[in-house]
Amino acid sequence: MLNPAPVDLTDTLLPLAGQFPPDFVWGVATSAYQIEGAAGEDGKGRSIWDSFCLLPGVIADGSNGDLACDHYHRWSEDLDLVASLGVNAYRFSVSWPRVRPSGSGAWNNKGVDFYERVVDGLLERGVTPYVTLNHWDLPQELQARGGWADRETVYRFVEYARGIAARLGDRVASITTHNEPWVMSVLGHETGIFAPGVKDRAVAMQVAHNLMLSHGLALQALRAQGCKAGLGIVLNLAPMHPATDTAADRASAQLEDGRLLRWYMDPLFKATYPADVLAHLGADAPRVQAGDMAAIATPMDFLGVNYYSRGVVSAAGPWDTKQSGLPLTDMDWEVYPEGLTELLVRLHHDYPVPPLFVTENGAAFKDQLSGGRVADERRIDYIGRHLEAVAEAMRQGVSMKGYMVWSLMDNFEWASGFEKRFGIVYVDYASQTRTLKDSALWYRSFLRQHQGMARSVPSSKPSS
Numbered sequence: 001m002l003n004p005a006p007v008d009l010t011d012t013l014l015p016l017a018g019q020f021p022p023d024f025v026w027g028v029a030t031s032a033y034q035i036e037g038a039a040g041e042d043g044k045g046r047s048i049w050d051s052f053c054l055l056p057g058v059i060a061d062g063s064n065g066d067l068a069c070d071h072y073h074r075w076s077e078d079l080d081l082v083a084s085l086g087v088n089a090y091r092f093s094v095s096w097p098r099v100r101p102s103g104s105g106a107w108n109n110k111g112v113d114f115y116e117r118v119v120d121g122l123l124e125r126g127v128t129p130y131v132t133l134n135h136w137d138l139p140q141e142l143q144a145r146g147g148w149a150d151r152e153t154v155y156r157f158v159e160y161a162r163g164i165a166a167r168l169g170d171r172v173a174s175i176t177t178h179n180e181p182w183v184m185s186v187l188g189h190e191t192g193i194f195a196p197g198v199k200d201r202a203v204a205m206q207v208a209h210n211l212m213l214s215h216g217l218a219l220q221a222l223r224a225q226g227c228k229a230g231l232g233i234v235l236n237l238a239p240m241h242p243a244t245d246t247a248a249d250r251a252s253a254q255l256e257d258g259r260l261l262r263w264y265m266d267p268l269f270k271a272t273y274p275a276d277v278l279a280h281l282g283a284d285a286p287r288v289q290a291g292d293m294a295a296i297a298t299p300m301d302f303l304g305v306n307y308y309s310r311g312v313v314s315a316a317g318p319w320d321t322k323q324s325g326l327p328l329t330d331m332d333w334e335v336y337p338e339g340l341t342e343l344l345v346r347l348h349h350d351y352p353v354p355p356l357f358v359t360e361n362g363a364a365f366k367d368q369l370s371g372g373r374v375a376d377e378r379r380i381d382y383i384g385r386h387l388e389a390v391a392e393a394m395r396q397g398v399s400m401k402g403y404m405v406w407s408l409m410d411n412f413e414w415a416s417g418f419e420k421r422f423g424i425v426y427v428d429y430a431s432q433t434r435t436l437k438d439s440a441l442w443y444r445s446f447l448r449q450h451q452g453m454a455r456s457v458p459s460s461k462p463s464s
């Protein structure tokens, strides 16, 4: 691993670091399919992403996750990298088909052992594990039987959750059921640009319901078996702004807000689906059985929020972010940190939320490795401004517990393949060499500042 000269930003970092409490959780995040590789090794079953990547034209560079960052073999080196950043948390996901290859039936001990090694390896390095159960890689055999559109998959997921909690639940800080149900529902089953590539709105909405039901039932099952880890879900959320102030644009933005945010937040915290979205869906609304909504609303210990940008909504059709005049990332997403404050404050006001984490935030840019260094100042600016936005939400009363950068390292970015680099660590895929980008050095300096300040704060309040 090449280590360029550290970025010294001590003076600029102090005011930022001082805005976060001593016990704040600082992390980096990854997911199984995006980094592990070892697609057919040690008894791993196929996932819907293994299958999807074989379809012509669906992945921008025609790639797949067969090798990815080869993390399955390089996990120890990668955990050293995580620890070297000075973070106290690492968010990663378990690959369901690696631990239970067909989604039901026999478990694959070699697969579970891998995650045992990762969890123990993190703890040995002083980093707390945050586990996600479903970061999109459903076993292909369950897809063949109907996938998330089939209610049976709900019960298979609860079994999977119970099995992983039994093996890892005593040593991890938290277990997240699902990462971004909106993405699995809408991008996976309505627009079909993600696995499994279905294009049917009614199916997508049944998938969303079944995901949420499986979340609630899994929480109940894990609590019943005495799981000590904090339990919650991770949602991708964003403010939806109308492109203009016309009634048509405002109505469209309101509907998109319903589909992205209220469709998930209302059942979790109010045990209902939003009436305006149900009316809009008509016959495409999901079939809901008695007791489902109460199960979905099972209390959570935390809520994870993934935030990248706002949405701009026009009744006339898709909005081109290039019109906005704001800086764009390599995904053509606007850099809009104030949207994160707006979102967090709104969640706090509109719902009885448990403590919140930003579980993903970050940006893709066209990084160049030159002379052993990646000068990614736009990513430093992006992360710094979003940390300011989190601090501002806290000043406005929001209970924030942590922040995690997406991502630890460049990886397989789904339909974009390896063309988009989100890492704070650069990966040369041919040699699998990792190089800390300037943003990683910046994050490390920032965390040193924060930890230095945290140490100087008395651990208990003097009694008055």
Ligand code: FCB
Residues within 6 Å of the ligand: 031, 034, 179, 180, 183, 236, 306, 360, 406, 413, 414, 422
């Ligand atoms: C989120 C995903 C994550 C990554 C980032 C860029 O939607 O959870 O895996 O792809 O976007």
